[in-house]
Amino acid sequence: MLVFIIRRIILAVVILILATLLVFFGMRLLPGDPVLMLVTANQQQEFNEEYLLELKHQHGLDKPMMVQYFNWAGDVLRGDFGISILTQRPVADEIFRRLPISIHVAGLAFVIGHILGIPAGVICAIRRGKWLDTVITTLANIGITIPNFWLGIILMYIFGLSLNWLPIMGYTSPFDDFWLSTRQLIMPVICLLIFPLAGVTRQARSSMLDVLHQDYIRTAWAKGLKERIIVIKHALKNGLIPIITLAGMAVATIIGGGVIIETVFNIPGLGRLAVSSVISQDYPYVQAISLFVAIAVVFANLIVDVAYGWIDPRIRFG
Secondary structure (H helix, E strand, O other): OHHHHHHHHHHHHHHHHHHHHHHHHHHHHOOOOHHHHHHHHOOOOOOOHHHHHHHHHHOOOOOOHHHHHHHHHHHHHOOOOOEOOOOOOEHHHHHHHHHHHHHHHHHHHHHHHHHHHHHHHHHHHHOOOOHHHHHHHHHHHHHOOOOHHHHHHHHHHHHHHHOOOOOOOOOOOOOOOHHHHHHHHHHHHHHHHHHHHHHHHHHHHHHHHHHHOOHHHHHHHHOOOOHHHHHHHHHHHHOHHHHHHHHHHHHHHHHHHHHHHHHHOOOOOHHHHHHHHHHHOOHHHHHHHHHHHHHHHHHHHHHHHHHHHHHOHHHHHO
16 A cells, blocks of 8 residues: 555656646746736836846846746745745735635535535435436536536625625635624535536436445345445445545636636635736746645545545555
C-alpha cells in the first residue's frame, strides 16, 4: 500500500507542475498588458515609455518567461505569492482572507450533495420501478441539465425579490451572525450542489443496480439477512468505486461553479477574485488562485486513488 501511495503522490506532483506551467504561460500569451491597465487606471502618473519600463522591471515582467516562472515558483515554495500588479498589496493576504469563504460555500455544497445523493441513489436501486424511483430519477435528470447561474437568478427572483425570504447577495461569517450567514448561503449552496447531487444520485443508482444482481447478493438474500445489512455491508462497499470517482470529479465541478456563483451572489471568495483578476490580467492573483485550485483538485484525486486501494486491494498492484 505504501508503494502505491508514493507512486500516486509522485504523479500528483508532476500534474501540479504541469498545471502551473500551463496557467503561467497561458496568461502571458493572452493579448493585453497588465502594466498598461495600471497606468490607465492611475491618472496621477504620466504615461511615458520610461515609466512603463520601470513598472515592468518592478514586477519582473521584463525578464524571459522561463526566468519569470522559476522566480515565481521559488517564491511560492518560500510562501511568497508576489505583489498584485494593480492593488500593490501582497497576494497571500487577499488569498487567505477569501479562501475560508470559498471553502465554506463549496464545502457545504460538496458534503450536502453527497450526503443526500448517495442514499437517494441507493433507495432508487432498491425500489427500482416504484414511484419513488421514478420521482427521484426524474428530478436527478432535470438537476443535471440545469445551468447553475440560471438557477441562481431564478432563486434570487423568487425567494429574494418576490417573497423576500432570503438575502440575494453578500456573505457573513457564521462566527459573526450564524442565522444571517445561513440565510445568505442557502441559495448559493443549492446552486452549487444541484449538479453533484444529481450526478451522484444517478451514479449511485447505476452502481447499486449492477451490484444487486451479483450472485453473492442473491446468496445473502437467500440466507435471510436483513435488507439493511445486505445493502450497507455487502452491496454499498462494492458499488462505491464509481461513486468515489464521481466525488473526485465533483470537486473540480464545484470549484468551477463557484467562480460563477460567487459572482452572481456577490460573495467575496476566490471565485469572484479570479474573475476580476483575469479581466484585469493581474498575473500574481491568477497564478496564486490557479495554484490553489490545482492543489485542491489534485489532492482530491489523490484521496480518490488511495480510497480505491483501500476499498479494493487488487487495485494497489495495478
